Amino acid sequence: MTCPFWRKRGTNLPEDVQENRKPWRLSKLLGYPSGDGSGREPRISEARSSLGRMIVPVILLLIWQIAAGWLNQPWIFPPVTRVIEQLVHPLREHYASGSLLSNTFISLLRVLLGFLLAAVAGIGLGIAMGSIRIIRNSLEPIVEILRPLCPIAWLPFAIAVFKRGTLPQLFGFGYTRTVFDQVQLGMVFVIFVGGFFPVLTNTLDGVMGVRRNYLLLARALGAKPMQLFLHVYLPASMPMILTGLRQGLGLCWFVIIAAEMLPGAETGIGYLLIFASDNAAMDIVIAAMLIVGGIGAILSLMMRKIMSGLIRWHGKEI
């Protein structure tokens, strides 16, 4: 045999042609540019690939619809049309728990708040741990023990500590009749734990990997310790920090759904999901699942866009 078995046909073609010949690529399916990020691709293949992107989901939906009709048990396996019907009426109130849209919004609010706290704490502590040996050595054992712990395991503890306290209550407002009454401190705490460790460990790795040369250069140019943090450690570890933020946000979104499905929650998309399931409303369950997945993808995509905009220099250090 003249060529190894792993070398596929057409590997001697120019790279961009090869790229378009690949029948599917995860990056293409998700819609962000692959390869060098220049996004330059011939127009014909652009149309073809977007068609290709549509074709598999459409076939799957058709199979689903036919199978559901054949099974005819919508409380277990509802047809696509009923799920879509739920999705196009996101404001419809379901029982006492609110609509798809309002519950999604509540979940997002909880996640954003917990994630912001996690980001600030994780980046700050990560830079401190990465650059100051004493802090790193003294905190590392604690981090290593708490990090592998599933954030959900913190929920009983968080509920015990924060009771049913909400965000407005924390600031002495009592009951405000706004969406903020649904932001329970216990939930926010669990989200915080979920987002904190990915941000912390990635920031730590980033800071520890900062080239000594950049520090020497900055010091030679007169940077004081605080200026080193702000002007060298922070920008130099930005790629890793952003990776941590992306992972952290993804995990936060995971955690909130799980936390809301547990007893104690009364709102949120996770709660609506489990509540609808208890009421055999499988069309709402699947609609909620699709929303959760969609929002997760959007969050990830947003973070990726921010990343590529902020760190164009990444991987091009010379």
Add this chain to the structure above:
Amino acid sequence: MTLDGTDKHPKEKLIALELRGVCKTFRSDTGDRVKALNDVSLLVHRGEFVTIVGATGCGKTTLLNLIAGLDMADDGYLRLGEDLRFGDNIAHVFQHYTLFPWRTAVSNVSFGLQMRGLPRSERQTRAEELLTRVGLKGFENAYPHELSGGMRQRAAIAQALAIEPKLLLMDEPFGAVDDSTRTELQQMLTDLWQENQTTVIFVTHNVDEAIVLGSRVLVFSERPGKISCEFKICLPRPRNRITKEFTDLFIHVRKSLSGQLD
């Protein structure tokens, strides 16, 4: 031949740097002791352009790091001129990673000024002036990865000059650029030095470069590193390589570098 000219130059203020019997030993990962510097003595006066030439790995960089205060000597005496302080008026140009990749050229050049708390508009103006001076006009907003190797070193020199150094340490700054760019950069550095009369200590492994640039060439011998020979270069600037004097000197330095002299 080492230089110990303390009695010859009694005027303190003329001295930029003095080293006497400086030693430095490193411990390698395997635990072996490697003597990087052995009994290095050196006296540099204000406004001198001293080039140190030696084979790669002979301790030149170690010497420069000791002078810059990035490392401590094991033994010996090291003194900087009265008002010279690291982090203030001693600048360092490295061979690699000379610019911060997350900053544009102009922002890189103004880094030192920013650390000193200069207002944005002022440091912007000064950085732009310096970039023009090193021939990078029009590349103010380019990132380091968008510049060629030679352009990066120009920017690095501008970055070092921005803090108005009294002592400029250069560690093989032109080691990674091609020959013709190297010649251009040497010419530019000579011009800048003639304008500012900054004290420069320039480390290189290129004999030709050492002679073209230096007012004094120190030959560094290998393992343990020490100054084995010294040449005073009185050729007029800009220096022409294709003259008998130059080639004679070149052969001389070359010979002493490979230990064939005397």
